[in-house]
Amino acid sequence: xxxxxxxxxxxxxxxxxxxxxxxxxxxxxxxxxxxxxxxxxxxxxxxxxxxxxxxxxxxxxxxxxxxxxxxxxxxxxxxxxxxxxxxxxxxxxxxxxxxxxxxxxxxxxxxxxxxxxxxxxxxxxxxxxxxxxxxxxxxxxxxxxxxxxxx
Amino acid sequence: xxxxxxxxxxxxxxxxxxxxxxxxxxxxxxxxxxxxxxxxxxxxxxxxxxxxxxxxxxxxxxxxxxxxxxxxxxxxxxxxxxxxxxxxxxxxxxxxxxxxxxxxxxxxxxxxxxxxxxxxxxxxxxxxxxxxxxxxxxxxxxxxxxxxxxxxxxxxxxxxxxxxxxxxxxxxxxxxxxxxxxxxxxxxxxxxxxxxxxxxxxxxxxxxxxxxxxxxxxxxxxxxxxxxxxxxxxxxxxxxxxxxxxxxxxxxxxxxxxxxxxxxxxxxxxxxxxxxxxxxxxxxxxxxxxxxxxxxxxxxxxxxxxxxxxxxxxxxxxxxxxxxxxxxxxxxxxxxxxxxxxxxxxxxxxxxxxxxxxxxxxxxxxxxxxxxxxxxx
Numbered sequence: 351x352x353x354x355x356x357x358x359x360x361x362x363x364x365x366x367x368x369x370x371x372x373x374x375x376x377x378x379x380x381x382x383x384x385x386x387x388x389x390x391x392x393x394x395x396x397x398x399x400x401x402x403x404x405x406x407x408x409x410x411x412x413x414x415x416x417x418x419x420x421x422x423x424x425x426x427x428x429x430x431x432x433x434x435x436x437x438x439x440x441x442x443x444x445x446x447x448x449x450x451x452x453x454x455x456x457x458x459x460x461x462x463x464x465x466x467x468x469x470x471x472x473x474x475x476x477x478x479x480x481x482x483x484x485x486x487x488x489x490x491x492x493x494x495x496x497x498x499x500x501x
Numbered sequence: 502x503x504x505x506x507x508x509x510x511x512x513x514x515x516x517x518x519x520x521x522x523x524x525x526x527x528x529x530x531x532x533x534x535x536x537x538x539x540x541x542x543x544x545x546x547x548x549x550x551x552x553x554x555x556x557x558x559x560x561x562x563x564x565x566x567x568x569x570x571x572x573x574x575x576x577x578x579x580x581x582x583x584x585x586x587x588x589x590x591x592x593x594x595x596x597x598x599x600x601x602x603x604x605x606x607x608x609x610x611x612x613x614x615x616x617x618x619x620x621x622x623x624x625x626x627x628x629x630x631x632x633x634x635x636x637x638x639x640x641x642x643x644x645x646x647x648x649x650x651x652x653x654x655x656x657x658x659x660x661x662x663x664x665x666x667x668x669x670x671x672x673x674x675x676x677x678x679x680x681x682x683x684x685x686x687x688x689x690x691x692x693x694x695x696x697x698x699x700x701x702x703x704x705x706x707x708x709x710x711x712x713x714x715x716x717x718x719x720x721x722x723x724x725x726x727x728x729x730x731x732x733x734x735x736x737x738x739x740x741x742x743x744x745x746x747x748x749x750x751x752x753x754x755x756x757x758x759x760x761x762x763x764x765x766x767x768x769x770x771x772x773x774x775x776x777x778x779x780x781x782x783x784x785x786x787x788x789x790x791x792x793x794x795x796x797x798x799x800x801x802x803x804x805x806x807x808x809x810x811x812x813x814x815x816x817x818x819x820x821x822x823x824x825x826x827x828x829x830x831x832x833x834x835x836x837x838x839x840x841x842x843x844x845x846x847x848x849x850x851x852x853x854x855x856x857x858x859x860x861x862x863x864x865x866x867x868x869x870x871x872x873x874x875x876x877x878x
Contacts, residue, residue, distance in 0.1 A: 373598075373809050402724050405812070405823045407838035420812065420823070420840075424724055424738070427745075431810075453727035456848040464561075479554030479877060487562050488836070 351397070351428050359397065364388060375420070377431045385434045386445040392421070392430070393450055399423045400430060403447070406457035408465040410490050415442050415467060436467065446472040464488040517543055526555050530633045530863045533873030535847075537862075544859045549851045557877040564837040569595050569804040570669055572837065577663040579841060580875035582622040583817035585614045588667040593748055594813035594824045595669040598806045606794040607671045612750035613684070613787050614654075614666065616780040620691070621650040622818035623773050623780075630770075630867030631702055634711055639702055646694055649687050653680065669804060671797025684788050688781055695777060703774065712766035716853045716865035719764060726852065727845035730820025732869055735772045736764035742816035754786045769868040803832050819843055819870055843875035 351359065353376045357369045360378060367388070369378040380388050392398045405420035414435040421430045436442040446469040448455035458469045459478040466486035469475055485492055524537040531537070534555035540548035560579060564572050573591045577584030589611055596603060628643020651661040657677045658666040666672055702708050718728065723736040733740050741758040743751045759775045761768040806828035813824045820842030827836040846869055854862045 374812055377810075402727065404727060404729075404814075404821065405825060405838065405840040407825055407836075407840075409827055409836045418810075418825070420825075424740075451727070452722075452725050452852070453845050453848065456844065460844075479557035487559060 351426060353428075356398075356428060356430065363391075372431060375429045375431045377433060379433045379435070382434050382436055382444055386447065389419075389432070389447050389450050392432075397426075399425045401425070401451075403451040403453055403457075406454055406461070408461040408467060408488065410465060410488060412490070413437070415439065415465060415489075417444055417461060417467065419447070442467045443470060444468075445470045448472055519547060524862075530866060531873070532629060532871055535871065535873050535876070537850075539859065539862070541859065546854050546857055546859055546862055549854050549862065551847055551850065553847070553873075553876050555877065556874055558874070560878050561837055561839065564834060566833060568832050569806065569834070570800075572834070573667060573669070574665050576839070577665060578874060579839065579878055580817060580819060580822075580843065580872050581662055582625060582872055583618055583819060583822075583875075584662060584664050585611075585618045585666060586815055586817040587822060588665065589615065589749070590813055590815040590817075590822050590824045592667050592669045593815065594811050594826055595804065595806065597813060598809075598811040598826065598828065599804070601670065601798055603671055603798060604795045605792045606796060608750040609787050609791045610672055610676055610796070611667060612754075613784055613791075614664075615749070616784050617650050617653065617684070618664075619818045620777055620780050621647050623777050624650075626773060626818075626870045627698060627702075630870070633863050633867035634708060636702060636705075636708065639698075642694075642698070642701070646691065649690070653683050653687065656680070656683070668797065670800040671795070673797075675796045676791075681788055681791070684784065688785060688788075692781060695774075695781075699774065703770070709767065711860075711864055712770060712868070714763075715766045715861050716857060716868070717763070717765045718849060718853050722849065722852060723764070726849040728820070728849050729845065730817070730842050730870075731759075731772045731776055732769055732846055733820060734759060735761040735769040737762055740821060742814045742821050746814050748813075748815065750787060754783055756783050766864050766868045773870075805830060805832050806834070817842060819872065819875065820846060839878055841875045841878060843872055844878075847871055847876055 356376055360369055367378050367380050392400045400421040400423050402422040402424050403419060404422055407418050409416045414437045416433055416435050419432040434444055436444055444467060446458060458472055459476055461467050462475055463477045463479055464486060465488050519540055519542050522539045522541055524539050525531040526534040526536040536552040538550040538552060539546055560575050573588040576587035576591055579587055624643045624647040628640045631639030654664060655661050657680055658664055718736045720737040723733045723738040729740045737760055739760050744758045756779055759772050761772050808828055808830040811826045815822045822842055823840030825838040826834050829835040854865055
């Protein structure tokens with residue numbers, strides 16, 4: 351599908367989502383309550399068939415923390431960037447997509463480790479790189495008096 | 502005799518309890534500081550849990566306080582065997598964001614360096630994984646031939662491993678006057694050596710018994726786990742970024758994307774051997790046709806990216822490297838994420854190694870070509 355057809359298809363099926371053309375890929379913001387059903391559907395829908403999650407990253411914006419999923423369909427050769435936001439900075443929670451794409455399990459471990467986002471129903475959420483004495487380094491309000499020297 | 506052994510194995514007489522063994526962090530076949538927590542029954546692997554982070558260096562965090570021309574210098578510490586491709590990935594991402602096009606000469610030089618780097622990486626993979634499987638001789642041959650490529654690198658840019666040759670907008674220096682002659686001499690020499698590699702290991706019956714049919718990864722699983730590079734292609738997943746999203750001089754040349762079918766250790770091995778031939782073929786097409794011209798664009802003193810998000814995919818020796826830059830219009834990036842190929846590849850191991858013997862786990866890891874700083878970043 352071309353990006354226009356994708357926008358058309360998605361906005362009809364999911365009126366709550368906001369789709370726009372980004373610099374390279376089509377970007378769509380999904381409410382976090384809808385995230386898991388949306389992801390499940392775009393993978394199983396034969397017209398979309400997004401079967402390859404090639405990147406999953408977390409970004410800390412001033413107003414919310416965002417998880418960005420880069421998706422590709424190896425069959426149709428189209429791309430989609432899905433974004434989900436969570437405003438709660440104390441205990442941010444999103445639904446896991448590890449049951450849809452197994453690779454997400456470890457990307458989500460990494461996001462939990464570095465940004466502190468908890469994932470619902472994740473099979474084995476653990477800190478991947480750092481130990482528990484660290485905070486969440488990729489948060490913008492991260493201060494570490496022990497390991498970081500500020501000039 | 503065989504019947505007696507069979508009888509013992511099928512009855513519960515030699516059944517043992519499950520136990521946990523740490524493989525690594527200091528283990529020769531993990532090629533770095535990787536710890537695998539292996540759950541064993543006898544020597545049958547039941548579960549593998551990779552523990553990473555021993556050399557986590559926080560590159561993504563560091564980049565947030567660096568300027569765009571500084572960032573490439575950190576990236577060759579990630580996957581040190583594909584240093585040039587890592588540099589190029591960041592540079593391409595910055596160039597695409599600024600919507601500038603580098604001179605043709607730069608594209609050709611970068612692509613030749615890419616392929617030389619891929620050859621050097623595959624040579625090291627070949628010799629080291631030969632060693633993992635118990636063939637020590639291979640190690641010396643591989644390192645001997647890799648030396649030629651590193652000498653070529655050294656002559657042009659002064660470094661052998663962490664090249665830092667590519668900068669946003671071009672390359673740092675022009676190629677050395679000897680460069681073309683030496684690369685051509687290397688190709689002639691290496692074309693004679695590659696069949697020797699095959700003679701030494703690929704045709705060896707012991708080697709084939711250790712790898713054929715071992716550790717099979719299906720195409721669907723390769724896609725689901727995001728396994729890319731030669732490892733993913735051996736399973737039939739056509740994922741060559743050079744072919745699907747061509748960059749630098751790859752659109753100008755003819756080459757085949759090697760895709761396997763079996764997805765076992767032998768196929769992964771065979772595929773990398775075929776890729777070495779393909780790399781030689783690519784360099785041959787480019788080396789005599791490097792156009793004259795500038796070696797770098799005139800960039801502003803302070804490089805500022807427009808606001809927005811930029812993603813660049815590059816094929817390294819291990820698979821697909823993604824650079825995701827979120828910019829807020831300042832001279833430093835707001836957030837940089839490296840989607841490293843080794844990270845996704847590593848975590849497919851648990852799925853593959855189940856119910857194989859512990860010696861097969863070593864064979865699987867050898868053919869996955871893991872580089873630990875690439876995983877830990």
